[in-house]
Amino acid sequence: MGYITIDGVKTPINDKKNLLEVIRESGVDLPTFCYNSELSVYGACRMCIVEIEGRGLQAACSTPPEDGMVVKINTPATMRIRRMALELLLSNHHGNCQTCDKNMHCRLQELADRLGVKTVRFEESRELLPVETTNQSIVRDPNKCILCGDCVRMCKEIQGIGVLDFAGRGSNVQVTPAFGKELKEVECVFCGQCASVCPTGALTIKNKVDEVWKAIHNPDKMVVVQIAPAVRAAIALEYGITDGEHAMSKTVTALRRIGFDKVYDTSFTADLCTVEEATEFLGRVAEGKRLPHFTSCCPAWVKLCEQLYPNYLNNLSTCKSPQQMFGSLVKKLLSERHNIDRKNIYLVSVMPCTAKKFEAERPEFSVDGNPDVDAVLSSQELIRMIDQSGVKLTELPLDSLDLPFGFKTGAGIIFGASGGVAEAVLRLAAAKDETDNQIIEFKEVRGLEGVKEASVNLDGTTIKLAVISGLANVQRVMDKLQKGEVYYDIIEVMACRGGCIGGGGQPLPNDMAAREIRKDVLYNCDAMQPLHNAANNPYVKEAYATLLQKPNSAVAHKLLHTSYHSRRRITGEQVQLSRTESKKKLCVAVCVGTNCYLKGSYDTLQKLSALAQEAGLADRLDFKATFCFERCKKSPNVKVGETIHGEVTPDTAETFFRETVIPALEGRETVATEA
Amino acid sequence: MVPTKTAMDIGSRARHFDKIQSIIEEYGATESALIPILQKVQAEYRYLPEEILTFVATALQLPPATVYGVATFYAQFSLEPKGKYVVRVCDGTACHVRKNAALIAALKKRLGLADGETTTEDMRFTLEIVSCIGACALAPAIVIDGKVHGQMTAEKAIKALDELEAAEKEEK
16 A cells, blocks of 8 residues: 655555556546547557656656655646647547537547647647438547547457557557448448547547437428437436436426427336246247347347347347337337338437347348338437437426337336346246246346356256446457356347446546446336236236237248348458459369358368369469458358358368369360350 | 569569468567567568558557557668668667768669658669768768678769679579
8 A cells, every 4th residue: 555645635546557547546537539448558648748847748648656746736837738748639630519429429529628738739630531411320520539548448458358459550540440441341330339439530420310300390201209218317327317217207398398299208118128037038948049149139139149249140140129129119019000101100219229220231131121210329329319309308297108019027117228128038037937036136136247147047957147338348258168167058248348337428538437327217117016027017018919919920030030140341342363364264162261261161171272273273263361241151162153052171172072073063064065 | 675663563572471370470570579579571572562461460469559659659661662672771879960961962863762752663772861870980881782881982982883783694
């Protein structure tokens, strides 16, 4: 236990890992751009520069505190350096603040004001680069980037993906996806955690507010909104309302004032999802098939699984996420009940998530070109829309959600926190009968920890479960699972740490402290509900009685379930390996994408090439290495002519050459001769 | 016949892709081997094609953005195809004040390079303007195909290129 002296005040170190943390704990908000206590230390922005006796000027973030250190925060030198660094950042920043998405929420703007930078002596010299607006979730404006690298470290360290990185050198450095491609062309899962840590307007959420206003102003449209569980926690924190029920009630009033015709709760379909998924899971356990069972509510995880783990796509729950179940079921029921064309129902979701925007536009979630969910607003956009309307949320009276799709049990609400989906399923599985409405708390799966494990005894069967949040944690567990080092029966996955409460669409700050508060809001909401077991939701029961028959029935499958397909990580071209002049040549393309490569496709390629040489057919076969046919389940894949063949391993390459390639070549010969 | 840019490009891929896997095996598929692997790939190809970088990323289990970041950080790596011969004109202070500008203009004219172009259409020459090569006593200096030529004038530089081409023809 040591002490340092900060501006003459003796301050305990308290095991803080760096000087910046000690200073901040002492009540001084020493500014930073590139420091994030949850990421590695980068030390580039120079805002946290301090003077240390005997050592001179040092960045506090990258200096370990030592007993007896004497530190001065505001000296002529540190203040000059901070201002100068800020001025230089401003000179390279496209500062159209009033119309910027981050206006009033921008760290650069805030610090320029706080530090008293009133003029920028350097002219903006860079040419403006194009702004990327081509994906559904994230807008990337390189002209606003100050190169703090927070997004780079978030994506790499916490999400384990590494979509963004620094490229170039010196004054040409940029933060960019590989090869200057767009986010939709690379392995981005649109979780939005990069935008959550971006201090400026370089990474922001794609804004759909105007589109929603347009629908509201259209008299032909019935505009319906569903609100996700985690949104109430965000609203509560943002407006300083202590409980989520209260926050939700005020939000309902605000949304009615804005002009929404019906206000519903996504927790309703979270209940429905629990019933469907618990049935599906218990069925798998009984059959001992498709285990471990993975939850599929999180669209960022689903996309990652499609990219990296094609062999586990069969293990993903086939249940649509609550957002998509809501879209599919409620559009159908409302159009029938109100006798209106489904095209005239405009369904808005308010989600804590940016990946939900991507999910809503997946082609499988539409009927005759009409999407099940028309627009997804993030919590941030909801707050913006309320602000735009001028409605003062905190001063509004309370109101209640519309029935039937506004009714939920506590199980549906906790879906918004890591562990919530698992707990909802366990509650249902563990309930003795319908009258059993005790909260069965599974505390071991609650909390923000990235990997949680538990064993639960269900009627004599022990169920091993894992609850994971943060995609880097997911990849670590998947590695162990694939190596057989661990086993679970059910794995709940949420891409963002702490679950949806920390989603990329949540208001800023979206740090672990905010997530902790939001988590408590949700569990308190659960405690306040009359029902805690999803199966007891009377309107879920009604839906089964009138339409869905029983869990996992054919009609439930049609409306509430989906399927997945493998997906390439990055766009790219084929690599030509040989070029033959023969007109009778046959193209043999071997996939060397991630999944095929890991299963030895390169060796397959080498073997096929050697076999062609041996057989004297080298000049008739055109070998190519290609990236991803999106059939990774059957990797390694080889395309001969126009047909893709799966599972061509190095061991089976010889048989494949004899039985598939040569006959295909002979077939071509016949065609060529006839021609 | 002088091969066209595309044909030559595809030709070089066909010749060299085979070697990528052996290069990776030589250095080991680990993150720390990335730079030596890229150096060897560049030596084979004279540049780093995007598909090959993606392949290297796949083999080393690194995000393609990381490999792209490394490839764009170092001046020694190029993501654009380079000519068979690389001519580097030193633009350090000493060479600059010794009027290397005239030298650059003359070389561009000799190679038929328009503004912004660095490689000739027949893929034989690439002209690069580089920072100090440390041969200030010989300023202005250029490096042709790895060999330093000092106290250059426009005439001497063009002569050196002519000789190179003549030697190449003789080889054939």
